[in-house]
Amino acid sequence: MEQDDRWWRDAVIYQVYPRSFADGDGDGVGDLAGLLSRLPYIASLGVDGIWMTPFQPSPQVDQGYDVSDYCGVDPLFGTMAQFDDLLEAAHALNLRVILDVVPNHCSSEHPLFRSAVDAGPGSPQRTMFHIEDGHEGELEDEPPNNWQSVFGGSAWSRIDPGSATDRQWYLHLFSPDQPDWNWRNPAVGDYFEDVLRFWFDRGVDGLRIDVAHALFKAEGLPDVVGTNDVVDGLRSNPQVSDQEEVHGVYRRWRRVADSYSPARVLVGEVNLDPERAARYTRADEMHQAFAFAFARLGWDATAWAATGTDLDAARRAHGAPPTWALENHDLVRTVTRFGSGECGVLRARAGLLALLGLPGGAYIYQGQELNLPEVDVPVEARMDPMWTRSGVSRDGARVPLPWTTAPGCSFGFSATDGVAPWLPTPPDWGSRSVETQERDEDSILQLVRTALTLRRHLTKDGVISSDDGGDWSVHDGALLLCERGRQFLVAVAMGDTPVPLPHGHVVLASSPLTVEGLLPPDATAWVLRS
Ligand code: GLC
Secondary structure: OOOOOHHHOOOOOEEEOHHHEEEEEOOOOOOOOHHHHHHHHHHHHOEEOOOOOOOOOOOOOOOOOOOOOOOOOOOOOHHHHHHHHHHHHHOOOEEEEEEEEEOOOOOOHHHHHHHHHOOOOOOOOHEEEEEEEEEEEOOOEOOOOEOOOOOOEEEEEEOOOHHHHHHOEEEEOOOOOOOOOOOOHHHHHHHHHHHHHHHHHOOOOOOEOOOOHOOOOOOOOOOOOOOOOOOOOOOOOOOOOOOOHHHHHHHHHHHHHHHOOOOOOOEEEOOOOOOHHHHHHHHHHOEEEOOOHOOOOOOOOOHHHHHHHHHHHHHHHHHOOEEEEEEOOOOHHHHHHHHOOOHHHHHHHHHHHHHHHHOOOOEEEEHHHHHOOOOOOOHOOOOOOOHHOOOOOOOHHOOOOOOOHHHHHHHHOOOOOOOOOOOOOOOOHHHHOHHHHHHHHOOOOHHHHHHHHHHHHHHHHHOOOOOOEEEEEOOOEEEEEEEOOOOEEEEEEEOOOOOOOOOOOEEEOOOOOOOOOOOOOOOOEEEEEO
């Protein structure tokens, strides 16, 4: 592995959602053995590393984001020895490994929460969490404040609804199975420093920080005044989002990350507007924060240019290059989000090629390189806790990957035939599989490989660099341009008719140009200027 502390600045990372990637032991749930066997595939894409969503011990209520032991491996996914093998194999393939850390909340089965429950009201154990008395109501006590859970309903549940003596409530911004840590208790910070060191000592290259902007809650836990709807990533609850004290956590974590050689990397799920999010990537805090403003956009040139410009301004103010992502395990797949039928397919392909040409780092979510659509998972098969609490299901982006054309073994996902995958795969899944796309030289899979090879060459030749800014513009309402440096630009046709491209040489395009040399609608071109 190259020793280069700046590698992350323009790295392309492949997000692995382990339970849906590859099932090595044949129980219908993806695991570490499956991932290990498919690492060469990931390396063949030309990415710089992987980000793995949680595989630590967990009751799996929120598919692993309810962690009961931060320093272990859930037997569902394998063993710590398998994780060590995976890390070694990834490094041998020149792939960095980034793990998820979930510091906002844990599982209600976490031993520290269990001991807080058992220790009773007034105990020091309860101060590790937000455990409070409620307000006395006429019939029942009422929760300590009016905060809403992201998954729907009140953000508070009674510790023991049946108890007449213990009438306290605990805070859970997500499901009741995910109690929030109390970051105002210094013991919580110390606990998480040990977690960081545990994985860094094992050799992991970085951590993705879940719900990074919400760890600190406003002092005194005041009610939300006015709109009280937190479904949009907590952004509309000012009492939990973006409290100033949270930056102290990342300064401390950066010192820990920097004390390793090579330095470890921190990437935050900071679901805020570009200007506020950029404050998390100041030189002594995280390295990267996902450009979520971008992931929320539709297929609209003006909106892309405006958001791109804001992100670039934020970057200039605080130094870190943007970190692009259009998909992840929480978002509707772009094929479905950008339009219906063929136009959605073309736009998702164009969107991904655009992303890979922009200055900064980029994350590809597993299956995005296959242009997988959002699946309408049958209601009875939905597993997302958000579905039961609020009627929104994220399962459609989490369906197991199709590896082969044969329906047996769930299109190559599972090692055993006849075992039902944890989410059902649609009957046409094989036509989108890796096997199908390997055989088709025009597939999006091959486009991604070509794009990443070219990106590497252009970087090596100094045509593009991680220090580039992006200069965004829209022409005739339909052609989006992002110019980086003097020699390279990304052009995206977002209108209804083919558009002329700026002078230069098209080195790659997501769809063939028209005979007149125009860029057709819903296509991206990388243009090299002489
Ligand atoms: C993050 C994760 C999401 C999870 C939530 C609660 O947003 O990406 O999947 O449900 O945090 O941990």
